Amino acid sequence: MRSQRFLGYAYLTPYLIGLVIFTAIPFLTSLYLSFTSYDLMSSPQWTGLSNYERLFTRDRTFDKSLTVTLIYVFSTVPLKLAFALFIAAILNYKLKFINFFRTAFYVPSILGGSIAIAVLWRYLFSAEGLVNMAIGAVGFAPVDWFGDPTNALFTITLLRCWQFGSAMVIFLAALQSIDKSLYEAASIDGAGKVTTFFFVTLPLLTPVIFFNLVMQMVQAFQEFNGPYIITQGGPLKSTYLLPLYIYEEAFKKFNMGYASAIAWVLFAIIMVLTLVAFWSSKKWVYYAGDKRS
């Protein structure tokens, strides 16, 4: 037993080193840097709260960027998850070609994060691109996707929603693991399909909905490739998400202190929302195993 104590730690060593050097120390360092002015040339100068004061009172780019980020996350995540759940629910019936569909719907998730797809998106929504050609064929006027602030953000949102496959696969696995006798019981009690979905299926899916919600939210807040390649943050900063702002402050202008302050605000928002999700999950997430014990 005594040697086991050391053994566990022996196998844990790589993780512990990585945790301290690449996570814990950088995490604290970035908090410290957010209270300094630091251009990488001279050592950091302590400036107290002035970075945060500038962020919240004088920085209109930050206001814009924060607003756009929140709009992006709160539109993309629900849209993507609802769509993923909808398709998973359809696939869950006894269907032929289920594997074919599952694969087809999953392919965009494999490729969606790549630069190649961002490039493709940039073409698809360009003035004479495929989307406008398709719209034109049906008889509508072409849309100025990248010139109009609302449309531009929408293209970025669509790119995320297009990658609904990974969330869908998780939903589908959960749907397939639901005990069939529950459906029989519901049908004997006279419940229709819609009632069954909302009162039997959905409650049993809440653990994976919760998991997908948190993971997708954390990811969406960090979206970078899409806006960087497709719209470069424009027009009028309408797709200038916070990760883009942080990147430019830190690695283009080398305002490491100020960039750290923005990163910490972004982190605080993600953390608060994650904690709210965890806290509220006690009220709406149903764990079948917990009730039984």
Add this chain to the structure above:
Amino acid sequence: MTDLTLPKTAARSSDEAAAAKRARMDLISAVVRYSLLFGVGFLMLYPLIWLVGASFKTNSEIFAGAGFLPESPTVEGYVQGWQTSTPYTFGRFFWNSFLIILPKVIGTAISCTMVAYAFARFEFPLKKVLFGSVIAVLLLPNVVTRIPQYILFRDLGWLDSFLPLWVPSALAGDAFFVFMLVQFLRSLPTDMEEAARVDGANSLQTLIFIVVPMLGPALVSVCLFQFMWTMNDFLGPLIYISSVDKYPVSLALKLSIDTTEAFEWNRILAMSVLTITPALVVFFAAQRYFIEGISAGGRKG
């Protein structure tokens, strides 16, 4: 007698009517379902199909119509795109991507297996806290540690090398994989390992000869995901790699958009097709592992 049988037949015929109605409803709902799935599938995949077709078109034809079949297929886009505007060809950039991916995948597989083994099979002080830290790292946005990491790598003299991309992963930095392997390992029975221990195998031998083979499918998933994510990674190389001769394909593609005057779309689309090909080939060869991996990750732990 007749009084008794009459209601029965009536009931039977109404049963039949209900059955027929149900069959009709099933047919309708099947038709709706299939058309919806095919419609969505078409919308999802058409851009990709079109991309492949367009990469064989001439530059003027790309904007001429929405069809994906090129009128007079040409490999001009591939030939010119491959040359790039730099002194290097795309071959060099693929080689660089390979040099980043291979050590990273190997390092990830080894370190995450060790760590998962520790969490799933050993008792030690602070185990709960440390496993909690895995979840915390999993949820911690990279954006908050990126700047100090950059400064650290600069101080170590690692900028413009592949080390910043390799080392954190080789130290089990991708918590998702640790989590996935722990979940998988916990679901496996331990009797084989106990038998090995009784036979005098030490814990490292047990790990290598018993646990790793059992972990097989999960370990394959880990490697495949890491391969895919590294292939797609853009921000990491963008921050750490500055010399063009070390560019992976993601940076090279971005460079070719920036340097191509007035967008030679056929070249860019041709190179886009090439850069997604390895990921697509790997996915179709091993899709079972992707689907199982992602489903396992979502299971409640």
